[in-house]
Amino acid sequence: MNATAPLAHDDKCLLRPGNTNCGGCGMSVGLTMLGRALDKAEDSCSLVIPACCGIVTAGAYPTTSYGVPTIASTFASSPAVASGYASIRDLNNEPGQVICWAGDGGTYDIGLATLSAAAERNENIIYICYDNEIYGNTGGQRSSATPAGARTTTTPTGKVEGKKDIMSIMAAHAIPYAATLSMAHPEDFAEKLATALSMTGMRFLLIHSPCPTGWKSEPEDSIELVRIAVASGLFPVYEVFDGARYRISIKPDGTDPAEYFHRQRRFADDEIDLDETRRVCAERMRRLEVLARSFH
Amino acid sequence: MSVQVITGNHAAGYALSAAGEANRTSRGTACGIYPITPQTEIVEYVAKFPFSKGRVVPVESEHSAMAVTIGASIAGARAFTASSSNGLAYMTENIMVAGYYRLPIVMVGVNRTLGPPWNIWADQGDTLMLRDFPWLQLYCEDSQEVLDTTLLAFRLAEDHRILLPALTCMDAFIVSHTQTETTMPDQADVDRYLPDLDLPHRMRYDEARTIGGLAWPHEGLSMRLEIDEAMKRVPDVYQECRQRFSEVFGRDPGDVIQTFGTEDATQILIVTGTMATTAREVVRERRAAGEKIGLVKIKMFRPFPEGALREACATAERVAVLDRNYAAGTGGVFWQDTRAAFQGHRDDLLIQNYLTGLCGEDVTPAVIGDILEDLSERDAAGEPVWMGIDTTKETLQ
Numbered sequence: 001m002n003a004t005a006p007l008a009h010d011d012k013c014l015l016r017p018g019n020t021n022c023g024g025c026g027m028s029v030g031l032t033m034l035g036r037a038l039d040k041a042e043d044s045c046s047l048v049i050p051a052c053c054g055i056v057t058a059g060a061y062p063t064t065s066y067g068v069p070t071i072a073s074t075f076a077s078s079p080a081v082a083s084g085y086a087s088i089r090d091l092n093n094e095p096g097q098v099i100c101w102a103g104d105g106g107t108y109d110i111g112l113a114t115l116s117a118a119a120e121r122n123e124n125i126i127y128i129c130y131d132n133e134i135y136g137n138t139g140g141q142r143s144s145a146t147p148a149g150a151r152t153t154t155t156p157t158g159k160v161e162g163k164k165d166i167m168s169i170m171a172a173h174a175i176p177y178a179a180t181l182s183m184a185h186p187e188d189f190a191e192k193l194a195t196a197l198s199m200t201g202m203r204f205l206l207i208h209s210p211c212p213t214g215w216k217s218e219p220e221d222s223i224e225l226v227r228i229a230v231a232s233g234l235f236p237v238y239e240v241f242d243g244a245r246y247r248i249s250i251k252p253d254g255t256d257p258a259e260y261f262h263r264q265r266r267f268a269d270d271e272i273d274l275d276e277t278r279r280v281c282a283e284r285m286r287r288l289e290v291l292a293r294s295f296h
Numbered sequence: 297m298s299v300q301v302i303t304g305n306h307a308a309g310y311a312l313s314a315a316g317e318a319n320r321t322s323r324g325t326a327c328g329i330y331p332i333t334p335q336t337e338i339v340e341y342v343a344k345f346p347f348s349k350g351r352v353v354p355v356e357s358e359h360s361a362m363a364v365t366i367g368a369s370i371a372g373a374r375a376f377t378a379s380s381s382n383g384l385a386y387m388t389e390n391i392m393v394a395g396y397y398r399l400p401i402v403m404v405g406v407n408r409t410l411g412p413p414w415n416i417w418a419d420q421g422d423t424l425m426l427r428d429f430p431w432l433q434l435y436c437e438d439s440q441e442v443l444d445t446t447l448l449a450f451r452l453a454e455d456h457r458i459l460l461p462a463l464t465c466m467d468a469f470i471v472s473h474t475q476t477e478t479t480m481p482d483q484a485d486v487d488r489y490l491p492d493l494d495l496p497h498r499m500r501y502d503e504a505r506t507i508g509g510l511a512w513p514h515e516g517l518s519m520r521l522e523i524d525e526a527m528k529r530v531p532d533v534y535q536e537c538r539q540r541f542s543e544v545f546g547r548d549p550g551d552v553i554q555t556f557g558t559e560d561a562t563q564i565l566i567v568t569g570t571m572a573t574t575a576r577e578v579v580r581e582r583r584a585a586g587e588k589i590g591l592v593k594i595k596m597f598r599p600f601p602e603g604a605l606r607e608a609c610a611t612a613e614r615v616a617v618l619d620r621n622y623a624a625g626t627g628g629v630f631w632q633d634t635r636a637a638f639q640g641h642r643d644d645l646l647i648q649n650y651l652t653g654l655c656g657e658d659v660t661p662a663v664i665g666d667i668l669e670d671l672s673e674r675d676a677a678g679e680p681v682w683m684g685i686d687t688t689k690e691t692l693q
């Protein structure tokens with residue numbers, strides 16, 4: 001059958017060369033890191049990918065850029081498809097992780113109910129959201145992960161609302177593991193992947209994923225941008241065990257967030273309320289510190 | 297084997313569970329379930345079943361119920377679910393995916409009126425809105441037929457010449473909640489009838505391939521053509537599955553269309569589901585009084601049994617198609633397909649549509665009598681006739 005013929009390809013690396021990701025795309029880094037973490041853990045995986053840039057990455061049938069079994073799901077369904085697929089893996093005592101690789105649209109927006117339900121059931125899967133804060137695949141519309149002030153094709157004068165705090169939502173499900181990952185800090189990134197791979201049950205990882213196309217930034221700035229985001233407290237890097245034990249992984253060093261906005265043309269410098277941004281970041285870090293202190 | 301008095305929902309739950317259990321010697325079974333009146337008892341039955349190798353996942357929506365079922369099926373499990381009405385509408389995106397992924401999932405659909413207005417009674421518009429997807433559709437009349445057809449659906453769907461999902465349908469309440477005498481098969485016989493599922497294109501954990509990504513037009517087209525070829529093989533494979541069913545269970549699960557008195561009939565009623573039970577009695581009486589009236593019950597709607605239908609109506613001059621559904625702006629869905637089946641074959645045949653039993657109205661012997669009267673007085677077919685409503689009145693109150 002055409003739709004399902006196996007491919008004669010023995011390239012086992014997770015993300016193969018020749019994929020269609022834009023230059024400077026955070027997905028390329030994230031998937032490569034994931035592949036390495038799996039190799040290091042002597043583990044393997046199947047990917048379940050909803051509608052998003054990540055499924056375009058695969059390229060066109062009958063070729064694929066993914067060196068692992070990969071299932072495309074509908075936009076809202078990846079955690080549910082993964083639940084069924086992982087159930088049969090477990091019933092047959094088969095090895096390998098079942099990993100959802102989803103964008104922020106599939107995570108924060110259309111798939112939130114599905115994700116919440118899978119978390120509530122504590123499914124034995126890893127859910128990774130590469131958060132580029134935009135609908136990349138459809139050409140750059142807002143999502144509820146888009147930060148305030150960002151111009152997208154559906155927020156042409158800049159988004160009014162702030163970014164949804166998906167980590168608090170996921171932590172509130174008291175799942176075994178929830179963590180944020182920054183590719184500006186590869187050791188921490190790798191460590192968190194290793195932690196997730198070593199556990200069972202529902203694991204949620206949020207990657208701040210630069211997207212030069214959507215962010216209107218230079219590809220070579222990608223890592224620098226997410227580094228500033230961590231250093232300034234815009235993107236807190238932390239982990240939460242069982243929804244209760246918080247650990248801050250990388251402390252902001254007081255870097256000013258101005259540069260982050262300045263280097264992305266999705267933001268208009270004069271439209272960003274920097275004082276308010278600094279206040280929000282400080283408040284968020286303070287809250288996380290309290291949580292990390294009281295639960296350690 | 298035992299005889300029990302059970303509802304259609306019980307029959308469906310029993311068949312789905314026994315089929316899932318039968319795959320315990322292979323990759324097992326899993327499904328996503330979500331309740332909706334009048335299907336709820338089916339998923340409750342499944343949730344209680346002590347599967348030897350299975351998992352029932354109670355999800356948060358029908359969309360996810362089918363998604364879990366799809367994930368299990370892709371992994372090679374026997375997978376099934378059930379829904380109804382707005383649940384099917386909500387599930388639709390993933391129903392389509394199951395078909396295009398060529399997954400032999402079996403779903404039971406309890407035919408309930410789509411809302412608004414809110415209405416829980418029988419109407420086939422819900423499953424019929426799925427008619428253009430690559431799913432087989434089988435309509436049942438009572439608990440026994442639900443049980444038998446659901447088991448048969450697994451064998452048919454899983455046949456390597458078919459590999460398409462199948463939907464078994466029953467009218468809300470009239471079947472789903474009405475107890476009738478039903479012969480229940482033993483698990484051992486179900487095991488014999490449904491061998492271990494071997495899904496040739498199941499995803500293997502050590503095999504690097506991607507399913508469902510981008511395909512260029514010519515690839516997509518050839519996949520569609522393969523579906524069409526599989527659909528065309530269904531009538532023959534159905535007969536094999538039916539034959540084997542008789543051998544294992546000692547019962548005929550029924551042909552794709554079922555006729556009564558058609559051999560010499562000049563006027564024929566074409567019906568589905570529970571309308572057949574009532575119409576059969578009316579036809580029996582009329583024939584006893586010497587009228588040449590016949591009945592065709594369509595069991596298989598997808599693929600549409602065109603040839604069998606034409607054969608059954610060979611002596612007919614007029615046929616009445618009774619539709620318990622309404623496709624907005626056109627008429628009944630079975631009528632549309634019936635007209636298409638006869639076009640170019642029997643252009644002389646008068647084919648009249650009657651919309652009856654919509655939104656849970658009763659299709660009584662009197663209604664069928666009115667239809668026969670209208671049919672016999674016609675010299676040409678006209679617009680679909682709305683039964684039970686005087687459409688000449690300006691307001692319907």
Ligand SMILES: Cc1ncc(C[n+]2csc(CCOP(=O)(O)OP(=O)(O)O)c2C)c(N)n1
Pocket residue numbers: 051052053054074075076102103104105106107132133134135136137138143
């Ligand atoms: C049900 C449904 N609605 C809309 C779409 C169109 N669509 C495909 S991808 C996408 C946005 C994806 O955004 P995100 O999840 O952030 O991933 P990204 O493209 O940024 O990688 C949309 C709206 C779809 N595929 N399915």
Ligand code: SF4
Pocket residue numbers: 020021022023024025026027053132136137210211212213214
């Ligand atoms: S649009 Fe953004 S997320 Fe999508 S491939 Fe390009 S850089 Fe990556």
Ligand SMILES: [Mg+2]
Pocket residue numbers: 103104105130131132133134135136
């Ligand atoms: Mg995105």
